[in-house]
Amino acid sequence: MRYPVIEVLTACLFILCFEILGLSEELIKALILTSFLIVITYIDYDHQLILDKILIWLAGVGVVINFYTHSLSALDMAVASLVGGGILLIIALASRGGMGGGDIKFAAALGLWFGLKITLLTLFFSFLLGGLGGILVLLFKLKSRKDLIPFGPFIAIAAYISMLYGNMIIDWYVKMYMR
Numbered sequence: 001m002r003y004p005v006i007e008v009l010t011a012c013l014f015i016l017c018f019e020i021l022g023l024s025e026e027l028i029k030a031l032i033l034t035s036f037l038i039v040i041t042y043i044d045y046d047h048q049l050i051l052d053k054i055l056i057w058l059a060g061v062g063v064v065i066n067f068y069t070h071s072l073s074a075l076d077m078a079v080a081s082l083v084g085g086g087i088l089l090i091i092a093l094a095s096r097g098g099m100g101g102g103d104i105k106f107a108a109a110l111g112l113w114f115g116l117k118i119t120l121l122t123l124f125f126s127f128l129l130g131g132l133g134g135i136l137v138l139l140f141k142l143k144s145r146k147d148l149i150p151f152g153p154f155i156a157i158a159a160y161i162s163m164l165y166g167n168m169i170i171d172w173y174v175k176m177y178m179r
Contacts, residue, residue, distance in 0.1 A: 010038055013160065020164050029065050030163055033113060036061075037156040040106065044152030050102025055109050062113035072115045080111030080119040087123055103151045110159055118166040125158035126151070 013034050021027040036058045044050050059081075066072045072080075085108030092099035111119040130151055137143050162169075 006038065006042065010035075013038070017164065025069055029069070029071075029113075032061060032065070033163060034160060037160055041153040041156040044102065044150040044156075048100070048148055048150045050100070050106050050152050052102075052105070055102070055105045058106075059109040059112050062109065066112070076115040077112045080114060080116040081108045082111070083116060084108050084111035084119040084123060099151060103155060106152055106155055110155070114159075114162065114166070117170055118162050121166050121170060122155065122158045122162040125161055126155040129157055130154040 014031055017027055017030040017034060021030055036054065040050055040054060040058075043054070063077065066077060067074075085104050088099050088104040088107045092101070092104060107119070107123060110122055114122060130149075133154060134149055137149060138145065143149060
């Protein structure tokens, strides 16, 4: 029963990408990234593990696509990767293992896809979603405070939202609060 759910979810996410991006170069990029996000989400949810093999492919494909499309400069990709991974590394060190190495590498790889602004927005949303998800899991007693909750799915959901709406959200924020 699970695989049909994943297939339907994938189709819905692909359709949403098409509705927002239309038939474009950005659509191809979004569909590829969405595929990675789905795989990472389900593996991390099941095993609390984000495989290095997948992250290497995620990072490599992001670099190739951005060089091909000239979407981001090499500097923006490098800074975003270091900052994205660095923020989660600091949290992992401060929390003594509350954040896994896969999450750190996942954020770094997304930096290679998104650049600094969208990577920071993705992390912001992932913390909001992760906090809300953690509260709900505890509230409904699905897990105890001592249980680990995989963070990769929250990063993936935040990345999907940021991929489709990130620039609009940043533009709105700047217009509202940075006058």
